[in-house]
Amino acid sequence: MRHAMKHLRAGTILAAALVGTAGFAYAEDVTLTVWDWKSGDPTTAPYFDKVKADFEAAHPGVTVKYVMQPHDQYYTLLGTAISAGQGPDVVLLHGGSQAKERTGALVKLDDAVADIKSRVAGWPEFTGADGSVYAVPISIQGFAVYFNKDLWTKAGLDPAKVPANWAELKADVEALKKAGITPFALGNKEGFGAEFWFSALAANGWTAEQQAAWAKGDLKWSSPEVKAILQAWVDANKDGWFAEGANSTAKFMDEYESFERGENANTIGLISDVAHWKEFDGFLGGDKVGVYVMPPVEGGNGTLKLPLSGGIGYGVTKFSKNPDLAIALAKSFAATPAMQVFFESAGAIPSDTAVDTSKVDSPSAKEILGWLKDGVPLAHANMSTAELEEWHRQSQLLFTGETTVDKAAARLDEVQASSKKK
Amino acid sequence: MTATPTSKDASDARSGQRKRRVGANPERLALFFVLPALALVTIFRIVPLIWGLGYSFTDYNGIAEPNFIGLANYAELARDPAFLDSLVNMLILIATLPIWIALPLVLAILIHQGVPGGKLFRAVYFFPAVLSSVIVGAIFNVLLRYDGSFNAMLKALGFSAVDWLGNSSTALFSLIAVQLWATFGMSLLIFLAGLSTVPSDMLEAAKLDGAKLLQTWWYIVIPSLKPIIEFAAVVTTIGMLTSMFGLIYVLTAGGPGTSTTLPEFLIWLEQGKMNRPGYASAISMVLFLMMAGLAAIQIRIMSKNANLS
Structure with missing residues (x-):
């Protein structure tokens, strides 16, 4: 027995030694782990495949490994990885508060991205409070109102004449209601409907100074220009703008699916990722989908600009064992040939301005591309997550009538003040 | 045991020694069997609990080094409307406990007394208990x-539609009703098992004495089931407070407002979405203390009754 154990032990040591040398021989082999919530999506797969293939060809011995996490759990999982100080080398992040609140765990990229800074757009959403860049944007996100041209025609509206101000929008809504058509699809179960409404209405109602004050937390919820948006939310609901049952309808994707089934005439959608022109074109037909910019309920100077921000981007974790390679990989996600694939296969509006978008034939995509040069900020991207969460709650209570605009604004002021303190 | 090696055979002696080592001291043997469970509880329950207690005194955000902030998290809790609302929701939930017990109890008694199709009902009632809460949701x-x-x-019956999950006055009760539907089969089975221990001669004697059906339930069946009812109450309470997460997540996401937010859902929200593990730890500690208190009260009642009988 003892003899046998001795043999076994010797064998184990030998095996371990062999594995050790084998490992040593391939020490140059590096695996870069990338976390995201998109790589498993069939429409984005060609883009991810191209980035991987190009990067691995340019860096022999390096393997790019995508790990797709569920979207709704993503930041919980990422938070766990960050606390443990191990996990992915490169991470996909939403621009705005989600990226900005995690800069402590990310590598500063200022010097590394100097050469692509002018070609790629969308940096402010990935810039930390210290003024440094922490992620490479790959898409531009924005909120546009999509509409079903058939339903508009049925209500006697001209799809070529989109509303230029709040009064015209109101008149269009009335016409749709008269024809028995629900004017707007709305899902607010998680509060996202209210989030989109807020940014869409703030976009052209606020001045650049007000937007800047909002980003700093100096523009209070109880100030008139903010309360006007909350009041419009309540009034629109009361006036029958929205599909019923918004509080129990998920925006992703119940709201959009009902729009795609032709059950409602308008919806506030995105310009990249999902719920965008490419998706709606696929269901309703490219020539049946129209798009316009949400007019403000008050304020503004009559021009309508699309609310835009850096959509999603790649950052490098501080605990990456191969930071240089990881930075190179993060940059290669924004390389023009890959971005071209991203635009064509997934319909994402790329952050890379060098992408050739001239061949797109979707009428709404053409409109959106024309608006990109001159956008306005997305207000919700400049709110803290605590404020966003409270707005989600208050927006639902405004619908059920359990709170008033004044009370909701007062509560949101408190949350804004306490999250600014931190 | 006093097995001493008397034989000269060495192997016999060894086996005797082994027997004595393991078997001679029953307490040590018991410890030996309890040890793995004890180790698991310590590593996966006690250590994280102390860890969480430590975090609850910090401003830990999952990224930067935690700073000690004393009782600030607990002070904030006392003023946090979302947390206070979640406590109220929890109390409402606990207040429905009698329904959680009475419904399966009545059904179990009926099945036990042999209503037609009892076996089918038993299977049908139990079936939802095997579904995960996400599927039920x-x-x-x-x-x-x-x-x-x-x-x-x-609408087909002429009533107007209600936004069951999107209305603060109905959302929590809808959630409770769904959870009740999904889990009462387990209590039903427990009660059925308990009912088989009710002495049938007593029931027969009662019948001969002219006791009515409800009288036999009230004076014989329920008193003899008392320990089982208490056990079911403890298990159900703990289940209500710790396993509603999946349903809340799928059905209401805690809304509208905070009307279906329970402490466990809030812990998840603060920890993950809001990057505040420190604050979430403080909520966990409060929830833990309340659960411990509740369990202590119930165990006390149970042991008191056990002593009485």
């Missing part, structure tokens, strides 16, 4: 949403 999402089947039925 998905099913009831289809049924209860505004354009769902339940409202379609109401």
Whole structure:
């Protein structure tokens, strides 16, 4: 027995030694782990495949490994990885508060991205409070109102004449209601409907100074220009703008699916990722989908600009064992040939301005591309997550009538003040 | 045991020694069997608990080094409307406990007394207990949403539709009803098992003495089931407070407002979405203390009754 154990032990040591040398021989082999919530999506797969293939060809011995996490759990999982100080080398992040609140765990990229800074757009959403860049944007996100041209025609509206101000929008809504058509699809179960409404209405109602004050937390919820948006939310609901049952309808994707089934005439959608022109074109037909910019309920100077921000981007974790390679990989996600694939296969509006978008034939995509040069900020991207969460709650209570605009604004002021303190 | 090696055979002696080492001291043997469970509880329950207690005194945000902030998290809790609302919701939930016990109890007694199709009912009632809460949530999402089947039925009968999950006055009760539907089969089985221990001669004697059906329930069946009822109450309470997460997540996401937010859901929200593990730890500690208190009260009642009998 003892003899046998001795043999076994010797064998184990030998095996371990062999594995050790084998490992040593391939020490140059590096695996870069990338976390995201998109790589498993069939429409984005060609883009991810191209980035991987190009990067691995340019860096022999390096393997790019995508790990797709569920979207709704993503930041919980990422938070766990960050606390443990191990996990992915490169991470996909939403621009705005989600990226900005995690800069402590990310590598500063200022010097590394100097050469692509002018070609790629969308940096402010990935810039930390210290003024440094922490992620490479790959898409531009924005909120546009999509509409079903058939339903508009049925209500006697001209799809070529989109509303230029709040009064015209109101008149269009009335016409749709008269024809028995629900004017707007709305899902607010998680509060996202209210989030989109807020940014869409703030976009052209606020001045650049007000937007800047909002980003700093100096523009209070109880100030008139903010309360006007909350009041419009309540009034629109009361006036029958929205599909019923918004509080129990998920925006992703119940709201959009009902729009795609032709059950409602308008919806506030995105310009990249999902719920965008490419998706709606696929269901309703490219020539049946129209798009316009949400007019403000008050304020503004009559021009309508699309609310835009850096959509999603790649950052490098501080605990990456191969930071240089990881930075190179993060940059290669924004390389023009890959971005071209991203635009064509997934319909994402790329952050890379060098992408050739001239061949797109979707009428709404053409409109959106024309608006990109001159956008306005997305207000919700400049709110803290605590404020966003409270707005989600208050927006639902405004619908059920359990709170008033004044009370909701007062509560949101408190949350804004306490999250600014931190 | 006093097995001493008397034989000269060495192997016999060894086996005797081994027997004495393991078997001679029953307490040590018991410890030996308890040890793995004890180790698991210590590593996966006690250590994280102390760890969480430590975090609850910090401003830990999952990224930067935690700073000690004393009782600031607890002070903030006392003023946090979302947390206070979640406590109220929890109390409402606990207040429905009698329904959670009475419903399966009555059904169990009926099945036990041999209503026609009892076996079928037993299977049907128990079936939802094997479904995961996410699946149950998905099913009831289809049924209860505004354009769902339940409202379609109401409309067909001439009633107006109700936004069951999107209305603060109905959302929590809808959630409770769904959870009750999904879990009462387990209590039913426990009660059925308990009912088989009710002495049948006593029931027969009562019948001969002319006791009515409800009288036999009240004076014989329920008193003899008392320990089982208490056990079911403890298990159900703990289940209510710790396993509603999946349903909340799928059905209401804690809304509208905070009307279906329970402490466990808030812990998840603060920890993950809001990057505040420190604050979430403080909520966990409060929840832990309340659960411990509740369990202590119930165990006390149980042991008191055990002593009486």
